[in-house]
Amino acid sequence: MKDFEAERERIRKSPPPELVAEAAANPGGSVAPIDSDYIGHPDGFIPGEAIQGIWLVDADGNLTGEFEENPNYGPPKDEFAKLTEPDHWLGWLGEDPAKAVRDAIANCLHQQAPNAVLEWAKIREDSRFFTGGRPSRDDENVMLVTRAGLAVSFALSVT
Incomplete structure (x- = not known):
């Protein structure tokens, strides 16, 4: 610093x-x-x-x-709190939803420019979630997820 x-x-x-x-x-x-x-x-x-x-x-x-x-002054870091703080089920993203979203962004960038490196990403606004399902045929108290979606507004730095 x-x-x-x-x-x-x-x-x-x-x-x-x-x-x-x-x-x-x-x-x-x-x-x-x-x-x-x-x-x-x-x-x-x-x-x-x-x-x-x-x-x-x-x-x-x-x-x-x-x-x-500014006690936080220095190189920018990832910020995914607006994704993970809401009490919404993100099990479809695996054990670490922030890593899954970061990896998806990095993969998208890499597909566009193979040498692209994602330096940092920040979720800027509250995330929007969509989860749909149907009752299980075996147990009406169990909901089977049939679709899930996520929309996030983010900023990033890429080289």
């Missing part, structure tokens, strides 16, 4: 114009420097780990000089 203490001190003494402009546009709020090494496109999805921390802004839109580090 990078050491930003010297950079923070430089910004405290002489803030870059773009940081000053963002502060002026966010009085009473904060501005966040983003590490471009961790994002693929400046107008795209920004993983939380790419945010170095936040500079606090006073009520007049001036930087206060106070910086709060």
